[in-house]
Amino acid sequence: MKFIGVPLRRPGFNELxxxxxxxxxxxxxxxxxxxxxxxxxxxADAGALLLVMLWACVSARIGIRVxxxxxxxxxxxxxxxxxxxxxxxxxxxx
Numbered sequence: 001m002k003f004i005g006v007p008l009r010r011p012g013f014n015e016l017x018x019x020x021x022x023x024x025x026x027x028x029x030x031x032x033x034x035x036x037x038x039x040x041x042x043x044a045d046a047g048a049l050l051l052v053m054l055w056a057c058v059s060a061r062i063g064i065r066v067x068x069x070x071x072x073x074x075x076x077x078x079x080x081x082x083x084x085x086x087x088x089x090x091x092x093x094x
Contacts, residue, residue, distance in 0.1 A: 003064075004078070005071045011061040023057035044091060051083050
């Protein structure tokens with residue numbers, strides 16, 4: 001399958017688990033650094049950051065590599081934007 005010209009692959013369960021663990025760890029690191037730097041990070045901002053971190057790690061497993069060219073970067077930005085839009089709509093509803 002392809003997404004805007006980027007060939008995608010189907011990751012296994014272990015790969016998705018590793019991506020989720022890595023994304024969560026990177027999120028904890030980013031929130032910790034924001035806390036140390038005394039940056040104001042709301043719950044909504046932290047949730048959006050978690051969503052984007054998890055997507056970044058999963059996208060690398062499915063074949064979307066940001067450093068591999070413009071189409072890969074565009075695919076990552078499109079999906080990240082859609083995820084954040086859905087997140088904001090869901091936050092507004094609840």
